[in-house]
Amino acid sequence: MKVGAVKLGVAPPAANRGIAILDFFLRLIAITGTLAGAIAMATTNQTLPFFSRFVRFRAKFNDLPSLAFFVVASSIVSAYLILSLALSVLHIVKANAVNSRVLLLLLDTAAMGLLMAGSSAAAAIVQLAHEGINKVNWFAICQQYNSFCKRVSGSLIGSYAGVLVLILLILLSGVALSRR
């Protein structure tokens, strides 16, 4: 038997670097989804060919305040995600960073909350526009503004994908923090 001493307490940073690379690519996907949703909603503009006395013949995202909130929230979150790419690259380079990972997790949680709030406020309005509530005389406007409704629904899909990716990013940061 040889003399020796066993050294404990040094975790391999290779796994954390793999997690950081995955984090970077997931962030790129989230940027795509969120930005696509914001742009698709902001460029809605459907004008109906006929003229009616009671209903306006043009639909834009501005007309419904929840959709305007969605555009603002998505834009803020996509700007944040683009800026956070820098922190993600820092984690790839320096795999032992702890405080910046906690900061990134905190900011990701706030961004996810904001994006989810915007998306679901818009989703509630879109569901109302598709079906309406006859009890309180709120009629479904999607039967007239067909293209507007389709575009708005598509943009919501993009931003919900962004929320899903943000959840994965938070879980990745948590796992990376616990592996040391």
Add this chain to the structure above:
Amino acid sequence: MDSTHSTKESTQIPIPMTESKSAKTAPPPVVVAATKKAAQRPLVTRWKRGLGIFDFILRICAIAAALAAATAMGTTNQQLPFFTQFFQFKADYNDLPAFTFFVIANATAGAYLVLSLPFSIVCIVRPHIVGARLMLIVFDTIAVPLITAAASAAASIVYLAHNGNSNANWAAICQQFDDFCQRVSGAVVASFITAVIFMVLVVVSAVALRRN
């Protein structure tokens, strides 16, 4: 600073060597008293335990908020004494799908919080545990968007009920259903408080997970 410091911490365990022919040339057994780590460990334990207690208290507050929101929304039932041609004279949370989702989501969050209390207690009793904290952070991260979705969908409908929308010909119904609107607005506020508490819980779990 913390990260580089902890990577330099190490514990050396002495392994006794057997007597051999070259015993006199072998070096003496090494006993390194890891005094630095032993002195730091009670401090880290105390600090993590403090975070665990804070987590537990926040969970209790979140239970109160989530159940209050679900109850306030679920017990809405306003009947107007008069009868008009255009409006139904009864308002219930069932009439609006966003409110139904709100009640379900807040009740689910309240139930999850009650079930997660034992895990939170385990994290107080054993501050260095990783598995329970990781599980709590996973489920809290799933709960944040659920509660945020419910709260903001209901807020969107409540805003519409208060103000109406002339572009879509949606009339403001709060002018008639006053009590219903007040109750529903209070429920939405309680739900947003729950969402903020969940976000703080995620960050607390993350901070307590580090430096393991």
